[in-house]
Amino acid sequence: MQPQPDGAGNQTLKARHARVIPHWVDQMYAEPLELVSGQGVMVTDANGVEYLDFFAGLATTATGHNLPELVEAVTAQLGKIIHSSTLYLIRPMVELAELLVSLTPPMQEKAFFVNSGTEAVDAALLVATSFRRSHQIIAMRHSYHGRSFSAVAVTGNRGYSATNLTPFNVQYAPYAYCYRCPFHLTYPSCDVACARDLDTVIKTQTAGDIAALIIEPIQGVNGFVTPPPEFFPIIREICDRHGILLISDEIQTGFGRTGEALWGIEADGVDADLMVMAKGLGNGIPIAAVLGRADVMDSLTAGSISTFGGNHLASTAALANVNYIAGHDLVGNAAKQGATIREALLGLQRRYPDAIGDVRGKGLMQAIELADADVHRTPRADLAAQIQEACRERGLLVGKGGIDWNVIRLAPPLVVDDSHVGEALRILSEACTHVLAGP
Ligand SMILES: Cc1ncc(COP(=O)(O)O)c(C=O)c1O
Structure with missing residues (x-):
């Protein structure tokens, strides 16, 4: 169907979008x-x-x-209070944190709420680098972690890397992209060489005191590239050996999407020091979270606020949504x-x-x-x-x-x-x- 004129000077919405929204905001389809x-x-x-x-x-x-359960919960909350900021106690935010801690593996003890996946990644990198007093990060080739300055810095995808400026010293390790194996090997006879190569990356490309490794359990933007089951246990073992915090980016794989467990990394019997989640948390209502070990989460040496993060409306939506996912x-x-x-x-x-x-x-x-x-x-x-x-x-x-x-x-x-x-x-x-x- 041809695009229809859309008021506003008889232009299509596509033309109006192009006039006032930056060209780098991608759209799908020849006719969006x-x-x-x-x-x-x-x-x-x-x-x-x-x-x-x-x-x-x-x-x-x-x-x-x-979803009726979500619409009802949000509608009821809209009529009470939408927002107060984290300077006040927010009951649904505390309840949501309790729920997420109860639904995640044991190392996830505290939660901090923000408004997008990118922000959750940023918060995870902030606490990890503060805790480890290092700005060395390992990210994976072909990864995507968001659009902000810090998230772009750990994104291994030229198509989404808009700047070479970076707040971190980042090295990229190979991911288990078996169809395009970086070592031209075949699984399982490869003995998961890609995971083991992390040791070499650490020995040859870093000064040793790496703060964190950030990784997606399945690479989402890269087209659902899925590692074999041995991959994450090997990555976890190498991180433990070097004192590196493991950040699992569950933004696409979280909330049961993998069909194996609520969290992507959980299916391989691995826990992370920090987890970031967004997308499925609010079902479209903007809310995201970083969860993690209490000592890491508590390590910031300055105060912080999140004006919108976990506000009454967003937390209420997420509570209804996550309870529905878990209950059905x-x-x-x-x-x-x-x-x-x-x-x-x-x-x-x-x-x-x-x-x-x-x-x-x-x-x-x-x-x-x-x-x-x-x-x-x-x-x-x-x-x-x-x-x-x-x-x-x-x-x-x-x-x-x-x-x-x-x-x-x-x-x-x-x-x-x-x-x-x-x-x-x-x-x-x-x-x-x-x-x-x-x-
Ligand atoms: C794995 C992963 N991390 C981070 C992000 C960034 O999330 P957001 O777009 O909510 O900022 C995305 C978004 O697609 C993602 O897929």
Whole structure:
């Protein structure tokens, strides 16, 4: 459908956006979409067209759109008090901290609330560097941790690295990207060489006193790159040996999305010194948190406030949302529906082996990487873009990712049922046939 004039001098919303919003605020699709309402797993655009939402507002609306329990809780709170700041006691914030501490592994003892994932990453880096009295950080290649000065500094993705200025001394270690193994080895005979290489990075690229290593349990923006189960125990052991704090960025993997546990890193039997979470915490209401060891969290030597962080409204929303996730076994649902999706994606790969190079992910984080079947596995961003557009034309929203933008990402709300998944897979299959089957 053609974009419609939108008032304001007869311009489209796209043109108005371009005039007043910086050009680097990325949009998806040749004709960007304006979503105006949502119900469960469905969303509706400004032209009244309905879509199955298999990207969930960037893996955020974990419990779906317009969840009655959340709407009721937020509406009731709106009429009482929205905000007071952290200079006052905030009952829902304390209750939310108690809930999150009870739902996370044992090292997560205290919580600090902020407004976005980026801010949570920043807070984690602040407490870690203060505690360790060092500004040396290890981040992973292909990572994404946000858009602020400090988050960009630990992001190993040129597409999101807007500056070479940095508050830290950062070294990048290899991640377990098996499809594009940095050592050209094959799992499991590789003995997870990528994880073991961390020791070499520490010995050859640092002065030893590293404050923290920040890592995603599954690399989200990089297209759901998923390490083998041995990876995190090895990383944890090396961090422990060198006194390095491990920060698990659970912003995409948290709240059960992996279908294995509430937290991505938990599934491999590993706890982190600090965890950051956002997206699924508030289901779209801006709230994020850093949790961690009490001694680390308490280590700041100056006072701090967070004007909005954990305010009455955001904490109330998060409480309703997290209680819903925990009370409705959405982890189990993510596992069940994710298995169906994975099976179908593997079927697509068998059908189009020359275009679908890799199928990966866990639970409701599933992806296909589009690449030629040549020795370089040449990334095919063009195919990913075409498949994404073809899905949209047929009523399905999916995401893209990968350092070369050649990955299709499926990350629907955790409340998807059999019929949503069946219909989404039917559309995806049709879109792949349209794009990949050739003349
Ligand atoms: C793993 C990860 N960390 C951090 C962020 C930054 O979160 P936000 O966009 O809420 O600032 C994101 C956002 O996509 C993310 O995926």
